[in-house]
Amino acid sequence: MTTAAPSTEDSKQRIADTTHELLLEAGSTPDPRHQQLLDEVVILNAPVARSIASRYRSKGVDSDDLEQVAYLGLVKAANGYKIDASTAFLSYAVPTIRGELKRYFRDCAWTVRPPRRVQEMQGSIAAAEPELIQRLGHVPTDEETAAALGTDPAEIAEASSVRGCFSTLSLDAPGAPEGGTSLLDTVADAEDGYDLVENVHTLTPAVAGLGDRDKRILELRFRNGFTQEEIGHELGVSQMQVSRLLRGILDRLRTDLAAPDGVPKNG
Structure with a gap:
């Protein structure tokens, strides 16, 4: 039983x-x-x-x-x-x-x-x-x-009616029912491109007033990523001369950008 x-x-x-x-x-x-x-x-x-x-x-x-x-x-x-x-x-x-x-x-x-x-x-x-x-x-x-x-x-x-206001969705949660992306993927990031456009627009008038050699130094340093020693070999000058030249170029650009009327003073 x-x-x-x-x-x-x-x-x-x-x-x-x-x-x-x-x-x-x-x-x-x-x-x-x-x-x-x-x-x-x-x-x-x-x-x-x-x-x-x-x-x-x-x-x-x-x-x-x-x-x-x-x-x-x-x-x-x-x-x-x-x-x-x-x-x-x-x-x-x-x-x-x-x-x-x-x-x-x-x-x-x-x-x-x-x-x-x-x-x-x-x-x-x-x-x-x-x-x-x-x-x-x-x-x-x-x-x-x-x-x-x-x-x-x-x-x-x-x-x-407010009894559900206690939790937030994780940013790792799926952004769509079918998955594939997370909520974090749908959040807008800061767009560096806007800063780049603004910088180029601001620098163009100042750089236009530089001589050919100064423009070449800027190109080698900031576009091609050359070291000061490599720039010296390219131009046939010493590294110390490149350092002084680069410092002088940047000082002139800084002065032009700070000008109240925005008109470059170099030439």
Whole structure:
């Protein structure tokens, strides 16, 4: 004879029943036993906290940090829950954990930061939601939340609409569904060609006023990449002479470029 393995639903029900018993006992037991019972509730329901945290992993925050925040929400739920036959512990704990995660994103993990009033409203919603769920027996509507907070439903809707502003796309992410290029490939780079055109346009009048030998020295040095020694061999002069000539040419060009009217002074 074989015994069927317990189903997932059976396991969840056993955890729920044990949790309820622990909370009942904790409600009539002083510390330190009271706190020990609440700690057992937290440990027993830790998988729920991890599961909720896993739903936020695509928002650019480290998984370990998310789990720690979710555990904090679970601890708050265990300490704040009031035994009520109409509301199970998880019906109170899940919104509390979610609220703690949302508060963490609001305070610590914004990528695109909305107005402060929206952040504060989202924090108020997260704080009020667990109690509303326990009292109403369902996730509150914008109108119900607004009534509890004494505000307009439009403000609740606005605060709820920015819950995804936490992560940015990596520049290494594909730039198109078929792949092949990354987002970085589509970002415009600084164009060096514009600087080159501007430099040529600025230098042309000044260089035009130089003699043939000076133009040849500039060509050999900056176009052909010759060393001063190689230029000396090419022109039949010493390296020291090339150095003095090159310095004199550059000084003249600098003077011409600095002239207020832009008219070259050499000739």
